[in-house]
Structure formats: structure tokens, C-alpha cells
Amino acid sequence: MAHHLHRQxxxxxxxALTGLTxxxxxxxxxxxxxxxxxxLPALRLYLDDETAERLTLHGNPIEARVLTLVVEACAQxxxxxxxxxxxxSQEVETDxxxxxxxxxxxxxxxxxxxxxxDEPAGTPVGVKRMTFSIPFECAANAPDTLSL
Amino acid sequence: xxxxxxxxxxxxxxxATSALANATVxxxxxxxxxxxxxxxxxxxxxxxxxxxxxxxxEDFPALATGETVSVDYADTLTDYVVRAxxxxxxxxxxxxxxxx
Numbered sequence: 174m175a176h177h178l179h180r181q182x183x184x185x186x187x188x189a190l191t192g193l194t195x196x197x198x199x200x201x202x203x204x205x206x207x208x209x210x211x212x213l214p215a216l217r218l219y220l221d222d223e224t225a226e227r228l229t230l231h232g233n234p235i236e237a238r239v240l241t242l243v244v245e246a247c248a249q250x251x252x253x254x255x256x257x258x259x260x261x262s263q264e265v266e267t268d269x270x271x272x273x274x275x276x277x278x279x280x281x282x283x284x285x286x287x288x289x290x291d292e293p294a295g296t297p298v299g300v301k302r303m304t305f306s307i308p309f310e311c312a313a314n315a316p317d318t319l320s321l
Numbered sequence: 322x323x324x325x326x327x328x329x330x331x332x333x334x335x336x337a338t339s340a341l342a343n344a345t346v347x348x349x350x351x352x353x354x355x356x357x358x359x360x361x362x363x364x365x366x367x368x369x370x371x372x373x374x375x376x377x378x379e380d381f382p383a384l385a386t387g388e389t390v391s392v393d394y395a396d397t398l399t400d401y402v403v404r405a406x407x408x409x410x411x412x413x414x415x416x417x418x419x420x421x
Contacts, residue, residue, distance in 0.1 A: 213367060247365070292365050295359065
């Protein structure tokens with residue numbers, strides 16, 4: 174049995190975003206503990222929520238789902254913090270515009286907006302939070318397989 | 322009405338700063354002992370620090386936010402920008418610092 178599509182999608186996002194110019198291999202899915210300064214700038218990503226709608230009437234319906242992906246650009250810098258975060262988001266948006274490969278199929282990752290937060294400290298930090306919608310379909314009894 | 326405790330506060334501040342000082346701070350033509358701390362701080366899910374200096378106000382007259390101070394602590398000299406000046410009303414200042 175394959176992994177849940179959420180896991181497959183999350184892993185596809187990690188694969189897609191690993192190796193970008195500014196953040197390199199520093200891509201963290203569902204990071205619970207603080208990121209050390211040596212591992213910045215970095216990307217944090219979460220599958221935040223999902224909505225589902227029944228597409229068919231028969232038993233074991235096909236569901237149209239829309240998954241919300243959050244990608245956070247994280248940086249810590251005494252200067253040009255905004256510029257660094259804008260550059261990271263440019264790289265992320267450009268990369269995800271090509272879609273995600275999941276189960277041999279290409280899923281769209283549609284950009285839906287961003288929020289920005291910064292905070293003073295020993296070294297100022299900033300987070301640019303980008304959200305994407307990932308629509309896909311699967312059978313109710315097979316959340317590990319994409320429907321055609 | 323003048324502060325009847327001003328003389329006591331001045332004496333206590335001098336004694337406390339001398340006894341507890343662990344750093345030397347320089348700014349402009351001024352230099353003085355100070356209490357320096359760099360506590361761990363988590364900011365927006367990232368590990369960080371919260372450097373703070375405690376100095377006597379009389380040692381740094383006219384110090385303003387945005388100024389750069391040099392802190393000699395643990396045999397290391399580091400420049401910091403003063404981001405906030407918090408007076409305690411008894412003659413001591415708490416300086417919130419940021420890496421220069």
C-alpha cells in the first residue's frame with residue numbers, strides 16, 4: 174500500500190524545493206523545533222488544511238480535494254532582510270509554477286498569496302509565508318492513489 | 322519635588338555595577354563597565370539571541386537608539402547597534418542590542 178497522498182505530495186514539494194539557489198538543501202517539512210542560525214536561510218513547509226467535495230454519487234465516490242500548502246521563507250540578517258526573503262520567494266514561486274510530480278502525474282501548485290512577519294532580536298528575523306492550492310482527485314477508499 | 326533617594330540610588334548603582342560588571346562598553350569618547358547578557362531567544366521559529374547591556378545613565382550621556390557600541394565581553398570585542406533604551410527611573414539603563 175502506498176503512502177497517503179498527503180505524504181506523497183509533501184515529499185514531492187520537498188524534492189521540488191531542494192536545491193534552490195538561496196536555500197539549497199535547507200528545506201524542512203513540519204519543523205517543530207527552532208531552526209539554528211547555521212541552517213538559515215531556509216524553507217519550512219506545511220500542509221495546512223484541505224477541503225473535499227464529492228464528485229460522484231455512487232458508493233465509494235471520487236472526491237475533489239484542494240490541499241493548502243504553506244511554504245515559509247525564513248531568514249535572519251542584519252541587513253537586506255526583505256531583499257533576501259523576496260529573492261527566496263521568487264525562487265519558490267518560479268519552481269512551483271512548473272507543478273509537482275506525484276504518482277507519475279503532474280499536480281498544479283497554484284499560488285494564492287503571502288503574509289510577511291519580522292521581529293527584532295540579536296539578529297533580526299523575517300518570515301515570508303506563501304500559500305499554494307493543490308487540487309487533486311482520489312477515491313474515498315483510496316487516499317493513496319490519484320484518480321485520472 | 323526632588324528625589325530624596327537620589328544619593329542612595331547613585332551609590333547603589335555604582336556599587337552594583339562595579340560588583341556585577343562582566344563587560345566593558347565603549348561609545349564615542351565614553352567607556353564604562355557594564356553588565357552584559359546574551360540570552361537565548363526564539364524568534365518566529367528560529368534560534369536567536371537577545372543581547373542586553375545594563376549601564377549607568379551617567380556613564381553614557383546622550384546615548385541614542387541607532388548608535389553603535391563596542392562591547393568587550395569574554396575577551397571578545399563585538400559591535401552592537403542600540404535598538405532600545407529602557408530607563409528604570411533609578412539611574413540605570415537597559416540597552417536592547419542588535420548585531421551591527
